[in-house]
Amino acid sequence: AQKITQTQPGMFVQEKEAVTLDCTYDTSDPSYGLFWYKQPSSGEMIFLIYQGSYDQQNATEGRYSLNFQKARKSANLVISASQLGDSAMYFCAMREARGSNYKLTFGKGTLLTVNP
Amino acid sequence: NAGVTQTPKFQVLKTGQSMTLQCAQDMNHEYMSWYRQDPGMGLRLIHYSVGAGITDQGEVPNGYNVSRSTTEDFPLRLLSAAPSQTSVYFCASSYTQGSGYTFGSGTRLTVV
Numbered sequence: 001a002q003k004i005t006q007t008q009p010g011m012f013v014q015e016k017e018a019v020t021l022d023c024t025y026d027t028s029d030p031s032y033g034l035f036w037y038k039q040p041s042s043g044e045m046i047f048l049i050y051q052g053s054y055d056q057q058n059a060t061e062g063r064y065s066l067n068f069q070k071a072r073k074s075a076n077l078v079i080s081a082s083q084l085g086d087s088a089m090y091f092c093a094m095r096e097a098r099g100s101n102y103k104l105t106f107g108k109g110t111l112l113t114v115n116p
Numbered sequence: 117n118a119g120v121t122q123t124p125k126f127q128v129l130k131t132g133q134s135m136t137l138q139c140a141q142d143m144n145h146e147y148m149s150w151y152r153q154d155p156g157m158g159l160r161l162i163h164y165s166v167g168a169g170i171t172d173q174g175e176v177p178n179g180y181n182v183s184r185s186t187t188e189d190f191p192l193r194l195l196s197a198a199p200s201q202t203s204v205y206f207c208a209s210s211y212t213q214g215s216g217y218t219f220g221s222g223t224r225l226t227v228v
Contacts, residue, residue, distance in 0.1 A: 091158060102147060
């Protein structure tokens with residue numbers, strides 16, 4: 001079974017509108033972390049936002065917010081006021097503990113295109 | 117502030133050749149890992165390390181070796197390159213559980 005599922009291979013949004021990128025996860029660990037990364041066409045991986053499993057409030061970083069619904073095991077990324085520079089691949093990832101070790105598992109990504 | 121440095125950026129190998137992808141970080145991060153990225157597959161974990169002298173396998177470890185003799189360096193060795201190892205390889209490091217991983221710029225490897 002996939003640990004991280006991103007069901008939207010591609011998404012389109014008009015400039016200045018908000019968009020939600022979906023992410024569901026599967027874990028039996030009580031302590032885990034959820035991340036979103038952006039990969040523009042240049043190829044680098046850019047960290048956007050983090051949510052810990054025990055965090056009471058949804059994480060926010062500027063125009064990015066993470067809609068964390070623990071019971072539903074979802075961690076959707078919301079981008080407000082989309083900009084042309086937001087066009088990129090977006091990856092959801094989960095960090096789980098394995099004893100004293102940690103592993104980060106990625107979803108397959110969602111390609112976001114922002115239209116002018 | 118160099119962050120995570122990967123070398124080389126591009127490499128072409130012949131089937132059966134061996135090589136080492138270098139990864140170095142100057143942030144004193146304990147956690148380091150190697151991923152490969154293939155179209156439609158996202159990033160898949162090859163090997164990871166939680167500190168000097170400690171390594172473990174990830175999701176797709178076959179055909180790759182790692183070692184962690186220092187905190188700074190985490191090289192990835194391809195023992196006998198195969199066309200299936202054609203991919204983009206990323207090295208990443210992290211200081212704590214709550215921090216985002218910092219990624220290198222990637223190595224694009226082609227095996228012919």
